[in-house]
Amino acid sequence: MIFINLGKFRKKPNKEAAGDSTKIMEEFKKKGIKVLSWYWTLGRYDTVFIFEAATERDAMKISVDISEWVATETLVAIPRQEAVNLL
Secondary structure, three states: OEEEEEEEEOOOOOHHHHHHHHHHHHHHHHOOOEEEEEEEOOOOOOEEEEEEOOOHHHHHHHHHHHOOOEEEEEEEEOOHHHHHHOO
């Protein structure tokens, strides 16, 4: 399953926190989370993190693991053609 995680920093980011987040992403990979892309953005959200996880439960673990640094909203993504096939 593909998920889109929208994040808002809880604290002002710095280089130390950015280094910590890189370590956290490595831990996610060890847990079977496949990082597809990760962006810092302008606008309502500060980050967009797109990843693949086996279940919603695995995806929820990410939000819990990073909740100290980022408030998140996670969306389940369905490929367009799969959604069209449901019509």
